[in-house]
Structure formats: C-alpha cells, structure tokens
Amino acid sequence: MFHKILKVIVPLSLLLLQACSDNSDISSTEQENTNAGTTESSKTYFTDEGYEIGQCQPVFYGLKIFVPEENAFYICANNNRWIKVRVNDDYEEPASSSSTWVEEFPVDSVHIIIDTLPYSSSSAVCDLYWNSDYDDYIYAYPNDKANNDSASHRLADGGVFLNILQGGSYSVRFQKGSDTIAPELSLYHYSTYTTTIQAQDSIDYWYFPINAENLKSSDFYKTRLHNKDCSFYKEPTKGFLFEGSGKYSSHFNINLIVIGKYMGTSDKASETTLAETIKARMNEALNNGGVFVDKITVLHAHEHELHGQMFPEDSAYVLPYGRVFANYSLLEKWNGHENALNLMLGYYIDRPNILGFAPRFGGHLDASIPNYSYVVLGTHNRVTGKPTAQSSNDIAETAVHEAGHFLGLRHTSSSKNDMEGDLDKSNVEDGLEDTPYCAKVNTSENIDNCPDRRNIIFPYSSDKTERTYSGEQVEQIRKNLTLMVH
Ligand SMILES: [Zn+2]
Structure with a gap:
C-alpha cells in the first residue's frame, strides 16, 4: 500500500x-563603500604586482589582459573600470577571445574571485528607500534556480533581500530590455548604506559582481536598482538570477x-x-x-x-x-x-x-x-x-x-x-x-x-x-x- x-x-x-530579528549588532555595523579611492579616468592603472595595464576607455571595452603572474584577468568594463578576475592556479587561458566575457568566464566554471579596482565614474550615494506599497519582503538565496519572478519584479524599488555570507563571490543578473544605459545596484544592510555596484554589460543581461570578502557580517542585504542620479530603474527586470561561490x-x-x-x-x-x-x-x-x-x-x-x-x-x-x-x-x-x-x-x-x-x-x-x-x-x-x-x-x-x-x-x-x-x-x-x-x-x-x-x-x-x-x-x-x- x-x-x-x-x-x-x-x-x-x-x-x-x-x-x-536575531542580529544583535545592527548599530555597530560599519559603513563600507567600495567606491572609495576613485582615480582620474586618464590615469593608467598598475596591477597589484605592478604590471601596467593602461587606461580603461570606451575603445577598450571588453578587452581582457591575462596576467599569469597573478593568476588573473583584467577586464575593461563599460564604465571605464578594470575588473580583476582571479582564477585557479591550473586555469588555462582559452584559445579564442570574445567580448562577452561573462559567458566566456562564467563565475561557476572555475573558482573565481572578482576584485573591483578603483574606477573613474562617480556614483551618487542613494538613500535607502522603503516602498510602502509592499508590505512583505522578498528574499533571494544563492544559486536558487527557481523562477523568482517576484525578485525580478522587486529588484528596483521594492528591493530584494539577498542572503550573503562573508567571504563569497556573488553576482546578480537580469535580462536586458531595450535599455542601453547601464543601471547601478546599491546594497543596504538594514538602514546602513553598504555599496554601489556598476552593471557589467553582456549581450543578453546586466550583470553585477558582488565581492563579499570584506563585508563585515553575513546577513541579508537589500537591493535598490537605480540610475546614476538615484532615480529608480524603470525598465522591466526579468530573469533574475543570484549566484555565489566561495573559497571553502x-x-x-x-x-x-x-x-x-x-x-x-x-x-x-x-x-x-x-x-x-x-x-x-x-x-x-x-x-x-x-x-x-x-x-x-x-x-x-x-x-x-x-x-x-x-x-x-x-x-x-x-x-x-x-x-x-x-x-x-x-x-x-x-x-x-x-x-x-x-x-x-x-x-x-x-x-x-x-x-x-x-x-x-x-x-x-x-x-x-x-x-x-x-x-x-x-x-x-x-x-x-x-x-x-x-x-x-x-x-x-x-x-x-x-x-x-x-x-x-x-x-x-x-x-x-x-x-x-x-x-x-x-x-x-x-x-x-x-x-x-x-x-x-x-x-x-x-x-x-x-x-x-x-x-x-x-x-x-x-x-x-x-x-x-x-x-x-x-x-x-x-x-x-x-x-x-x-
Ligand atoms: Zn523536503
């Protein structure tokens, strides 16, 4: 039977x-802002080990420079900012190159840690915004492949709570519409502003790397998707995906x-x-x-x-x-x-x-x-x-x-x-x-x-x-x- x-x-x-409700040190959370330390856009950039990789300008968008000594790629992103992508020691450089680097080096193919380097574009610090139209919270957990339509819908003004553990490398992405101007993603820890991340462009989606190595606590971080002037991003957001991998x-x-x-x-x-x-x-x-x-x-x-x-x-x-x-x-x-x-x-x-x-x-x-x-x-x-x-x-x-x-x-x-x-x-x-x-x-x-x-x-x-x-x-x-x- x-x-x-x-x-x-x-x-x-x-x-x-x-x-x-269990977080006991909300008030002691320190503010972090990875936008600190901006540089002039005309300044050439030297890597951690002192290699000169020059300027990241529109003409170089998508350019990848592999620095074997650092086991890392430097990628010129579309906001004049070099992104450092560290790979495993045994990583082999692919034979072909492509401008769609996100697809060529998906975060889950090898253990990759994304370090953000100083970049030139300035970004306003946007206030945390609570939309009282929503009386419930939407949460997202790393590597969950379910539809999460509500998370897609709320990414901008309603906000989604991302579950982030200290030390991991995460990303948020969603399908691009007809928009051509990259949005920004700000993350907040309770009422404390934490960081703003510039969108990386790929053919099909906007992609936001989140480096949690230096975050002060493992917790939920609320999103706000906006334009450079802090106005909410109005394009439809579909196909939300939150991924993460770490060093353990x-x-x-x-x-x-x-x-x-x-x-x-x-x-x-x-x-x-x-x-x-x-x-x-x-x-x-x-x-x-x-x-x-x-x-x-x-x-x-x-x-x-x-x-x-x-x-x-x-x-x-x-x-x-x-x-x-x-x-x-x-x-x-x-x-x-x-x-x-x-x-x-x-x-x-x-x-x-x-x-x-x-x-x-x-x-x-x-x-x-x-x-x-x-x-x-x-x-x-x-x-x-x-x-x-x-x-x-x-x-x-x-x-x-x-x-x-x-x-x-x-x-x-x-x-x-x-x-x-x-x-x-x-x-x-x-x-x-x-x-x-x-x-x-x-x-x-x-x-x-x-x-x-x-x-x-x-x-x-x-x-x-x-x-x-x-x-x-x-x-x-x-x-x-x-x-x-x-
Ligand atoms: Zn069960």
Whole structure:
C-alpha cells in the first residue's frame, strides 16, 4: 500500500523572521563603500604586482589582459573600470577571445574571485528607500534556480533581500530590455548604506559582481536598482538570477547528535552503525559529483560541555517540531567538532508523519554563530498511539533528503506547504533542468505518476528509486557548500 508521508520543512517565513530579528549588532555595523579611492579616468592603472595595464576607455571595452603572474584577468568594463578576475592556479587561458566575457568566464566554471579596482565614474550615494506599497519582503538565496519572478519584479524599488555570507563571490543578473544605459545596484544592510555596484554589460543581461570578502557580517542585504542620479530603474527586470561561490572546501563533516536515550531502529542498528549508514548513503547520493562527506561523529547531548544536564541520557527525547522555540540551538557548538553539519537525532518528532525537518536555505556550518542551523531526525515516527521504529536505511534516506534542503535544494516540485511558505508564487518547482516537475504535487491529486517521484528531493516519500541527487542538484549543493565556513 502506498503511504504518503510528508517530509516538510519549517515554513520559510519562520526562519527568516528569526534570521532578521536575531542580529544583535545592527548599530555597530560599519559603513563600507567600495567606491572609495576613485582615480582620474586618464590615469593608467598598475596591477597589484605592478604590471601596467593602461587606461580603461570606451575603445577598450571588453578587452581582457591575462596576467599569469597573478593568476588573473583584467577586464575593461563599460564604465571605464578594470575588473580583476582571479582564477585557479591550473586555469588555462582559452584559445579564442570574445567580448562577452561573462559567458566566456562564467563565475561557476572555475573558482573565481572578482576584485573591483578603483574606477573613474562617480556614483551618487542613494538613500535607502522603503516602498510602502509592499508590505512583505522578498528574499533571494544563492544559486536558487527557481523562477523568482517576484525578485525580478522587486529588484528596483521594492528591493530584494539577498542572503550573503562573508567571504563569497556573488553576482546578480537580469535580462536586458531595450535599455542601453547601464543601471547601478546599491546594497543596504538594514538602514546602513553598504555599496554601489556598476552593471557589467553582456549581450543578453546586466550583470553585477558582488565581492563579499570584506563585508563585515553575513546577513541579508537589500537591493535598490537605480540610475546614476538615484532615480529608480524603470525598465522591466526579468530573469533574475543570484549566484555565489566561495573559497571553502567541498568536503564536509557531519555530527550525529543523539539527544536523550537512543531508542534504536527496526533493524537493531547501533548508533555507530546508523551513523555509518547515513555517511555511506550521503556519499552515494553525492555520486562523486565533487562533494564528499569525510567523517561522521556520534556525539551525545548529555555530554555537552555547557548544556548536557538539560538532556538526560536515560529518558527518550521527543523532538519539538520547529526550531525557533526548541532547545536544539544549545547543541550547535561542540569543541573539537565545529563547523560540521549537525544532525539532531531524538525519539520522534511531535507531529504525525514528519520524519525530519531542516532550513531550506539560509543554513550555515559556522559554529561560532548558532542560529537554528541543523537538521532534525527521529528514529521513530508517530501517527497515533505507540511510535513506530524506522529502519536505519529509512532514517538515512530522510537525512539525505533534509541535508539536501540544508544545503540549498528546493523540492523538485513545490508542495502546497511549500507554496504557503513562499511569498513568491511563481516558485512552483526547483528550476533545475534535470529534475522533472509535477503540477499535481501542489494539489490533492494522486502523485503516483509524477515524473519526479523517484528523486530524493521529491516532497513525499514514495518510490525513491533514484539513489543519487541529480547532477544539477549536486552542483547546487557544491556551490552553496563553498560559501559556508567550515
Ligand atoms: Zn523536503
């Protein structure tokens, strides 16, 4: 018999509410302005290592100069500004050259850090503008390929909150219309002005590199898209895409944190066996796609240095559903096991048929800022009456699904629950080319024939015979992982 078991996440809005209200150092945020240090347009430019690359003038727009000694390209952008694009040591210069450099050197093809150099065009500092026509906030998360039509629409005057982690290299882009004058993108941290970025031109879209290496905090940054005189950009903005990649490893560790008494599995697996099953299943799902779990460590909540006494080892721990009001965050930091993906394991989740939950976006691995960043799993499931033990394989399957969410994956098709939690009603699926979409998931129709029902990130547990994330899912995980401190 087909059992439809929900695996849901805490509504996105709940997470965001917390993420936004939890910042305690708003007032101490320093202003940054990467426009500082402008130079005369006629001045020739010398690179970091002292190579003279001359002036960036209209006649040189699109010119690329490769400086092997610095593992970097210098590109003359259409605002008289040299952009430095650093590439990996093993990067080989392409044989052909093209003026559409963004396509030739896509930010995700190699690990690239974009440094902005002083440039000549001056830019006004525009006031942060709150459009009272909008009473809701639109958020964007790196490497999310869903439609995000609302983000496209709001980029200018409504503003979109971009989730930016310190140290990463990001970009925002959208399709060009008939406009020929490059807009500017200003980012604000709460009421503090942060930076203005000039649009880079390519054939099809306006492109804004965002260098977060020197940002003071990982947080949400609000956009304002405008012209040089600060008037709002009026052209239609379509095809919004927010991407990012960082410098951190694509290998990571997992902590399996057993809370309370370990209640066992239906196949009598020990904690260690369950942990190894989860690790093996994760690595199988990642399918040699460039992301690897190196180590899994079993930790016991009652042995936690600071909060152990709150979680006695001799009583089963029923897991509260939801993160904000639970005690899980007390168990996020473990000396010697920092910056790993924390899986909180208890008896059962106190909501029928919920096998696990995790933040879909906005998670991180940084133990220094505990902030509801973990996956919660039960060894048992309870509908009514006595809880039922699950097998170690089923628990591992749920761990793989929830870890996928934690690392940024949407459900292949959005469930009713997802749609209620997402303010952007265009996000009916994950936007990935290699995962099919099933409209029935959002209705009460039978989902047995959904083409994506075999994918690990299908919202319901059904015949998930695909053992691996899809290629694009792994790539999305990889990019997000490189943004997370670990
Ligand atoms: Zn899910």
